[in-house]
Amino acid sequence: MPRRPSFEAPAQKTGHVGEPVTVELKGGGGTGYVWEPQAPLPETVKLDKEFVVPDPEHGMGGMGKEKLTFSFAQPGHYELAFGFVSPSGDQIVENAILRFEIE
Amino acid sequence: MDADRINQLIKVMGARWEAKDTPLSKARIAPGAMKYMGLALSPGEISKEVKLAERTEPRAVSLQPPPPKVDWRNNGGNFVTPIKNQHECGACVAFATCAVLESRARIAQNAPQMNIDLSEAHLFACGCGNCCETGWVNSKALDFARRKGIGAEIDYPYNTMRSEGCKPINSIVKVRAYAAIETLNVRKKVVAAKGPVSASMEVYEDFLSYGRGVYQHVTGSLIGYHAVCVVGYDDTDESWIVKNSWGREWGDAGFFRIAYGQCGIDTRFAFYDADLVGIGTATRARTRKPSREKELEHA
Numbered sequence A: 001m002p003r004r005p006s007f008e009a010p011a012q013k014t015g016h017v018g019e020p021v022t023v024e025l026k027g028g029g030g031t032g033y034v035w036e037p038q039a040p041l042p043e044t045v046k047l048d049k050e051f052v053v054p055d056p057e058h059g060m061g062g063m064g065k066e067k068l069t070f071s072f073a074q075p076g077h078y079e080l081a082f083g084f085v086s087p088s089g090d091q092i093v094e095n096a097i098l099r100f101e102i103e
Numbered sequence B: 001m002d003a004d005r006i007n008q009l010i011k012v013m014g015a016r017w018e019a020k021d022t023p024l025s026k027a028r029i030a031p032g033a034m035k036y037m038g039l040a041l042s043p044g045e046i047s048k049e050v051k052l053a054e055r056t057e058p059r060a061v062s063l064q065p066p067p068p069k070v071d072w073r074n075n076g077g078n079f080v081t082p083i084k085n086q087h088e089c090g091a092c093v094a095f096a097t098c099a100v101l102e103s104r105a106r107i108a109q110n111a112p113q114m115n116i117d118l119s120e121a122h123l124f125a126c127g128c129g130n131c132c133e134t135g136w137v138n139s140k141a142l143d144f145a146r147r148k149g150i151g152a153e154i155d156y157p158y159n160t161m162r163s164e165g166c167k168p169i170n171s172i173v174k175v176r177a178y179a180a181i182e183t184l185n186v187r188k189k190v191v192a193a194k195g196p197v198s199a200s201m202e203v204y205e206d207f208l209s210y211g212r213g214v215y216q217h218v219t220g221s222l223i224g225y226h227a228v229c230v231v232g233y234d235d236t237d238e239s240w241i242v243k244n245s246w247g248r249e250w251g252d253a254g255f256f257r258i259a260y261g262q263c264g265i266d267t268r269f270a271f272y273d274a275d276l277v278g279i280g281t282a283t284r285a286r287t288r289k290p291s292r293e294k295e296l297e298h299a
Helices: B003-013 B047-056 B092-109 B120-127 B138-147 B158-164 B184-193 B205-209 B283-287 B290-297
Strands: A013-015 A021-026 A034-037 A045-053 A065-072 A076-085 A092-102 B016-019 B034-036 B069-071 B171-181 B197-204 B210-215 B222-234 B239-243 B255-259 B271-278
Touching: A013 A021, A021 A092, A034 A065, A065 A076, A065 A092, B003 B016, B003 B205, B069 B184, B092 B120, B092 B138, B092 B171, B092 B197, B092 B222, B092 B271, B120 B138, B120 B158, B138 B171, B138 B197, B138 B271, B171 B184, B184 B197, B184 B222, B184 B271, B197 B205, B205 B210
Parallel strands: A013 A092, A045 B034, A045 B222, B210 B255
Antiparallel strands: A021 A065, A034 A076, A045 A065, A076 A092, B016 B210, B069 B222, B171 B271, B197 B222, B197 B271, B222 B239, B239 B255
């Protein structure tokens, strides 16, 4: 397996109840790897996923970006664990803890 | 994505495939908690492929109509080499290209048991460079295979690619010529008469949950573009039979079927045909299987 690229976890994000907070992570593109929560999200947290896909004219299999936009129904400190998961779902090759301070 | 939800949509839409849960997906994703949206940058037309096809598409592979079904996994023997895994590197082009050339070598020798394992790392790292994040282009991979050839996996294993970069090794196969193919009928004729070809497609989220059957996109966003190796087709269910590079655990033991025209496979991207010429400098063959070197010399 190729060496894993280093991954810098995003810094803590701040926001307000009901407002969207977006975190951008590298994408998996044609590798089929995607970011998934490692445990069911709390009921007070909603997540919208968007994929930024590179133009195929520049290359098949390009990774692109994943944009995770959260909204929180309650204030507080949140730590959400995400994994970069293989398409067969049997491997997590990277982990990211996303931290939010919501007022 | 939740396989139950996808299977409900498949039923509603009358699609002919079945989603399966992955070992982790069911446990982690709370239904309703995640909403999937797409943000695909509008891709440009693949004009280069069209132009290449106009120049190179074989005009007379056969005057006969193509047979209704071909599967090179069972076509007087299994001419398709084992499923591999590209892992989290955008090297699908190298995997698709090597898969095509491995099969073509077996077919050329009429030797379905031929032990040939080409080095995707050699092709990808020396042909494209440090391209895991950007991906590559099918025609460029074939052009590298034509100019430089591709060495053996044993001489440059994929799991050492990130640390070794481009490692020059002796080539064991070379491409004599390649061609882009646009039209459906010619695609089938080439697959039937000559063997597997490389192709490209759009990948949507529901494709990750593919289990079996004839895939068509029913839900989820576009997540990327992917190169694959078409190993056959079946007119009865109007599908291509495809070898993926996501490991044996994914899909139908690493393979899938996709309906004609789905995910841009026939409408946006060319298929690539390649003619092989063997060269006899395989260190792999010297070290382990001397009899194979002769087979490849004459491929």
